[in-house]
Amino acid sequence: MGKWTRRILTTIGVLAVIGGAAYYWFIVESHMPSSGSYAIDMTEVRRLAGSMPGDKVQEIHVEHVASFSFPATATVAGDGWNTLDVPVQSYQLVFPDHTAIIDTALSEATGKAAGIVSFDGQAYDRMDAAMDKASLIVITHEHLDHIGGLSAHPHLAQILQVTRLTKEQVDNPEYMTTAKLPAGSLDGYKPLVYDRYVAIAPGVVLIKAPGHTPGSQMVYVQRADGTEYLFLGDVAWTLRNVDVVRERARLITQFFIREDRDAVMLELAELHRIHEAEPKLHMIPGHDAIVLAASLKDGLLIDKFK
Ligand SMILES: [Zn+2]
DSSP states (O other): OOHHHHHHOOOOOOOHHHHHHHHHHIIOOOOOOOOOOOOOOHHHHHHHHHOSSHHHHHHEEEEEEEEEEHHHHOOOOOOOOOEEEEEEEEEEEEEESOOEEEEEOEEEHHOOOHHHEEEEEHHHHHHHHHHOOOOOEEEEESSHHHHHHHHHHHHHHHHHHTOOOBBHHOOOOGGGGGGOOOOTTTOOOOOOSSSSSEEEEEEEHHHEEETTTTTTEEEEEEBSSSOEEEEEEEOOOSHHHHHOOOOOOOOIIIIIIIIOOOHHHHHHHHHHHHHHHHEEEEEETTHHHHHHHHHHHTTEEEESOO
């Protein structure tokens, strides 16, 4: 073997090792941080859920507004390159005499710019109209596929009067990217300030969960009949993230979302513990087509807003 052939082969070998390590680090790896903690005190959450007087939620409706399409490994690091349907939803909590909305999906224009593969205009219009009638609107976090319907709403000033954006969500508009609220729309707005948990309606409790974004939170809902839900926001895109305690690929969290990966891993571990201990608590991840279909089939979620 000549000197140059040997050099070329050595270089290819070194590049292959570097490439393999980079592939593992950015596409496959998902480890638990060695320090830090995250815990949810479900006893306290349930106490708060019962602390507000009034009738609890009777039904939860869902609008599947749009879908993205991601490789599986983007959602659960190491899950390979088969394509995953990534639905974008909005939820309507139906009380006897009023309604509340969790997350507002995104507008068609925002969605197309962000690469959605499908959009249901009728679902979006029903959500838009339901926002006009809602007595309360919350978003799990300040990303465009959750705040987009709010940002684009034609009656934003009126809608904001019933919308409880948190201080962290308002303070981090850069995370809203292309779905930023119009300039000046939050002038004089008083954001929701809370520490770990806060009850916002009978049976409904917000649970702070920063990491995916600074303003990330989960929403616990206890129906009047006792059925319990935990809307995870994008702490977990799928229930599989909770089951196997694995994060999205680092390529996604580091360069596209810029999230606090350690914080999310600790949250996933706590959700895993709760999921094992309390199988009757229905976890609804941010973008899980399997959970969405199963929840519709079981009647845990009802198709189309009222
Ligand atoms: Zn999302």
